[in-house]
Amino acid sequence: MHKYVIKRLLLLIPILLGVAFIVFSILSLTPGDPGTLILGETAPREAIEKLNEQLGFNKPFLVRFADYVIGALHGDFGTSYRSGLPVFQEIFARFSITLTIAVLAILTALFVGIPAGILSAVKQYSAADVISTVAAMLMAAIPGFWLGLMMIILFSLKLGWLPSYGVGSFAHYIMPTLILAIPCSAGLLRLTRTTMLETIRQDYIRTARAKGASETKVIWKHALKNALLPVITVAGMEFGALLGGTVIAEAVFSIPGVGMMLLTAIRMKDVPLVMASVIFLALLFCFIMLLIDLAHAFVDPRVKAMYSR
Amino acid sequence: MNNSESKYKKRSQLGSIWKRLRKNKTAVAGLCVICIFVLIAIFADVIADYSTMAIRMNAAEALQPPGVGHLFGTDEYGRDVFARVVHGSRVSISIGLLTVSIAVAFGGLLGSIAGYFGGPVDNIIMRIMDTVMSIPAVLLTLSIVAALGPGMVNLLWAMAIATIPGFTRVIRSVVLPTVNQDFVEAAKACGTSNRRIILRHIIPNAIGPIIVQATMAISGMILAAAALSFIGMGIQPPRPEWGSMLSSAREYMMNSPYLVVFPGLAIVTVALSFNLFGDGLRDALDPRLKN
Numbered sequence: 001m002h003k004y005v006i007k008r009l010l011l012l013i014p015i016l017l018g019v020a021f022i023v024f025s026i027l028s029l030t031p032g033d034p035g036t037l038i039l040g041e042t043a044p045r046e047a048i049e050k051l052n053e054q055l056g057f058n059k060p061f062l063v064r065f066a067d068y069v070i071g072a073l074h075g076d077f078g079t080s081y082r083s084g085l086p087v088f089q090e091i092f093a094r095f096s097i098t099l100t101i102a103v104l105a106i107l108t109a110l111f112v113g114i115p116a117g118i119l120s121a122v123k124q125y126s127a128a129d130v131i132s133t134v135a136a137m138l139m140a141a142i143p144g145f146w147l148g149l150m151m152i153i154l155f156s157l158k159l160g161w162l163p164s165y166g167v168g169s170f171a172h173y174i175m176p177t178l179i180l181a182i183p184c185s186a187g188l189l190r191l192t193r194t195t196m197l198e199t200i201r202q203d204y205i206r207t208a209r210a211k212g213a214s215e216t217k218v219i220w221k222h223a224l225k226n227a228l229l230p231v232i233t234v235a236g237m238e239f240g241a242l243l244g245g246t247v248i249a250e251a252v253f254s255i256p257g258v259g260m261m262l263l264t265a266i267r268m269k270d271v272p273l274v275m276a277s278v279i280f281l282a283l284l285f286c287f288i289m290l291l292i293d294l295a296h297a298f299v300d301p302r303v304k305a306m307y308s309r
Numbered sequence: 310m311n312n313s314e315s316k317y318k319k320r321s322q323l324g325s326i327w328k329r330l331r332k333n334k335t336a337v338a339g340l341c342v343i344c345i346f347v348l349i350a351i352f353a354d355v356i357a358d359y360s361t362m363a364i365r366m367n368a369a370e371a372l373q374p375p376g377v378g379h380l381f382g383t384d385e386y387g388r389d390v391f392a393r394v395v396h397g398s399r400v401s402i403s404i405g406l407l408t409v410s411i412a413v414a415f416g417g418l419l420g421s422i423a424g425y426f427g428g429p430v431d432n433i434i435m436r437i438m439d440t441v442m443s444i445p446a447v448l449l450t451l452s453i454v455a456a457l458g459p460g461m462v463n464l465l466w467a468m469a470i471a472t473i474p475g476f477t478r479v480i481r482s483v484v485l486p487t488v489n490q491d492f493v494e495a496a497k498a499c500g501t502s503n504r505r506i507i508l509r510h511i512i513p514n515a516i517g518p519i520i521v522q523a524t525m526a527i528s529g530m531i532l533a534a535a536a537l538s539f540i541g542m543g544i545q546p547p548r549p550e551w552g553s554m555l556s557s558a559r560e561y562m563m564n565s566p567y568l569v570v571f572p573g574l575a576i577v578t579v580a581l582s583f584n585l586f587g588d589g590l591r592d593a594l595d596p597r598l599k600n
Contacts, residue, residue, distance in 0.1 A: 018440035022449075029456040137588075141580035143532045145539050146555055146573035149562060157563050244445020251540045262448060263540065266455045274452065282443040 001297065001304070008290050012283070017069070019282045023275055024065050032269045033057055037081045068275065078272030080265075087276040091258065097167055098257035101249065102242040104177040109184035110235060114228070116185075117192025121227075122219055124197065132189060139186035144179040148252035151175050165254035176249045184238050192231050199227040229296060236292040240285035329593040336589020342582035350398040357392030364388065364547045372565050381571045384554070385561055390568065393549035394575050400550045401579060404465060404534045405527040411469035413523050416476025421507050421515075423477065424484030435481070438474035446471045450533070454542050464543050468533055472526065479522050483515040490514075517594040524587035528580035535576050551576050 034055050035048035052058055056067055071078065077087045116136075120129040155175065156164035163172050199205065200223055208222045209215075247259030254260075258277060265273040297304040330336055349356065357363060367387035375382040381390035423434040441449070453467035487493065488511065496506050535552030537543035544550035546557065551572040558568035 014436070015440050015443055018437070019444055022441065022444065023452060026449075026452045026456045030452075031458075137581060137584055138577075141528060141532075141577050141584055143535055143552075143573070143576050143580075145536055145552075146569070146576065149555060149559065149569050150573070153562055153566050153569065241445060245447045247447055247451075248536045248540065259447075263451065263542075266448075266451050269455070278444055278448055278452075281445055281448070285443045285445070 005290070005294070008293070012286055015286060016279060016283060020069065020072070020275065020279055021065065023278045024068065024271075025061075027269065027271050027274060028061055028064070030269050034081050034269075034271065037269060072279075077276040080273045081270045082265075082268055082273075087273050088280075090261065090273060091277055091280060094256060094258050094261050097255060098243065098246050098250075098259060101173060101176050101180065101246055101255070101257065102239065104173060105180035105184060105242055106235065106239045108177060108181035109188055109238070112181070113185035113188030114192050114231065117189040117231075118196055118219070118224065118227075120189070120193045121196035121200065129193075133193070136186040136189045139182045140190075142182065144183060145248050145252050147182065148175060148179045148249065151179070152252075167255055172253075172255075176246075176253050176255060179252070180242060180246065180249050184242070187238065188231060188235060191234055192227065195230050196223065196227040199223045202226075225299065229300060232295060232299075233292055236288050240288045243284055244281045326593050330589055333589040333592060335585045336593070339582040339585030339587075339589065342578060343586060346398050346402060346579055346582070349395055350402045353396050353399050357389065357395050359392075359396055362389045362392035363396045363549050372561060374565070375567050382565070382567045384558065384568055390554075390571055393554055394551070394571055397549045397551045397554065397572065397575065398579070400461065400544055400548065401531050401534065401576070404461070404468075405531040405579075405583070407465050408468045408472065408530045408534075409523050409526050411465065412472040412476045412526070413519065415469070415473045417480050417512065417519065419473070420477040420480025421484045421511055424481040425488055425503070425507055425511060427488070431481075434477070438477050441471075442474045450537065451542055454537065459542060459545050461544055464534060464537065468530060468537075472530070476519075476522065476526075480515065480519055483518045484511055487511050487514045521587055521591040521594060524583060524590055528583035528587075531576065531580055531583070 033048070033052055034057055035050075035052040036043070038051060039048055056064055059067070068078075079086050080090050083090060116132045120132045123129055151162075152164045152175070155162040162174055163169075164175075166172060205218060205223055208218045213222070243258075245259070246255075246257055247263050249255070250257045250259040251263070258281075262274065262277050264270075265277070353359070365388065367383075370379075370383050370387035372385055373379055373383045373387075375390075379389050379391065381394060384390055384393070419434050419438070423431040449471045450467045453470060454463060457463035457467065492514075493506060493510055496510050501510075534543055535550070535555070538550045538552030539556045541553075541556065544553055546553055554572040555569060558565070558572070562569045
């Protein structure tokens with residue numbers, strides 16, 4: 001088990017290097033140079049050239065990448081071209097907002113998707129099943145940003161119940177959370193239903209019924225534990241995707257989170273800021289996936305046995 | 310004789326899939342709506358003229374509510390919203406179909422190579438895919454669009470690149486079980502080349518799940534393209550696209566909510582139809598999951 005964790009942690013190194021390389025290459029294809037970005041279009045040509053020279057922009061691509069990696073290994077991820085602040089200061093100032101929305105969204109999705117999925121599978125072809133599968137279909141097809149606009153029209157402009165932009169109180173988080181949670185819960189509902197239906201037909205469920213276990217016990221103790229394993233994995237992946245994918249919700253509700261910061265940074269070619277954020281988000285994603293795999297081993301003795309080999 | 314027999318068998322399998330699919334009312338409804346939208350996209354110029362109705366500005370007719378002259382009303386520049394929704398279907402549907410085709414082609418190639426050869430080849434391909442997958446898809450797409458510049462073709466490639474790893478994984482996982490089957494062994498024993506085995510034996514046997522996955526991915530791509538255009542990183546105005554129409558309608562949505570309603574409904578309808586059809590297709594291709 002320890003060996004496995006160490007192996008996975010070591011695997012992070014090539015993955016993060018790869019991520020850094022991919023993003024660095026894409027960004028270096030983007031037109032523009034840092035000197036012009038920092039000093040502005042109107043600055044004298046010589047000053048721009050000098051700054052570019054200082055930042056190492058005129059060196060060959062691979063040398064620049066190596067410089068970046070060496071700097072990063074020493075903990076120096078650079079300063080944002082636009083604000084001049086150290087990149088992680090900028091990221092952490094906004095990360096709490098994005099994290100709050102992502103956590104609220106995934107919790108909402110879990111609380112809606114899993115119970116509805118179980119109900120739908122246990123009572124297959126009942127009215128509840130039909131309603132929840134149709135709702136899930138519809139929810140998966142609604143673009144979040146459109147739903148956001150419609151909700152702003154209804155709840156902010158017409159009814160005046162919820163604020164339509166910015167952050168501050170809890171009420172500010174309700175609509176952004178919902179538009180992220182809805183497609184997510186649709187996916188979890190459908191997955192829970194499918195895995196639950198498959199599990200209910202397994203031999204060990206028949207055995208549990210045959211030995212006289214009550215229906216509640218069969219579902220909650222025998223079936224659920226097995227059916228939820230793939231659901232945990234997907235929920236983790238969704239959470240990772242949410243951390244890097246709140247940009248649309250942030251754009252709809254003008255929320256100053258990591259997503260909006262990154263969108264501006266990508267447009268402005270603020271290389272250090274984009275690099276550090278993407279590496280940070282990729283690291284988080286890998287950690288989440290590792291935790292999920294460990295959670296699997298914790299829940300499922302079969303998986304645990306596989307690791308200890 | 311032999312030839313005609315195999316032909317007969319092939320037809321009967323497709324026939325039975327079609328028969329099962331036809332019984333599924335929601336899937337048929339989805340297919341019908343998809344066909345209608347494809348027809349609208351093809352005949353968009355016949356339905357509403359592009360240059361005079363969809364992009365020409367006419368301040369005198371700005372922000373008219375839906376009515377007889379303008380079925381869906383007019384936008385802030387006096388352009389007919391119905392014409393713009395019709396022409397927007399061209400963009401959305403072709404983006405959906407093309408991105409998924411690119412992703413399936415590359416994902417299929419990489420996935421089947423990884424699954425078929427195994428060992429170090431598999432390891433290298435899959436580690437690269439893992440790396441790409443750990444970059445949040447939205448951010449990867451955004452950076453590629455920023456690097457290539459906005460526009461339909463660039464958007465297509467950006468979205469396809471972000472989707473390829475997912476397809477590679479799925480295709481590898483459906484290819485893996487077929488690799489050790491007897492017919493592959495038999496083909497190898499006959500001295501068939503690796504290329505031919507992959508193209509003629511392995512891919513056809515794994516095609517079902519790939520088609521289902523692809524159909525379901527189309528709606529995701531349409532939604533993603535609309536979202537990217539909404540934040541200004543996709544299709545650029547004045548070209549009508551549902552997402553960018555919604556984006557420019559934001560300022561006027563208090564007094565002219567219809568500007569936000571119709572493009573959104575178009576997205577929902579198309580996305581829903583592809584999902585319903587994909588779902589039905591999965592049940593028809595793999596009847597074991599039903600009942």
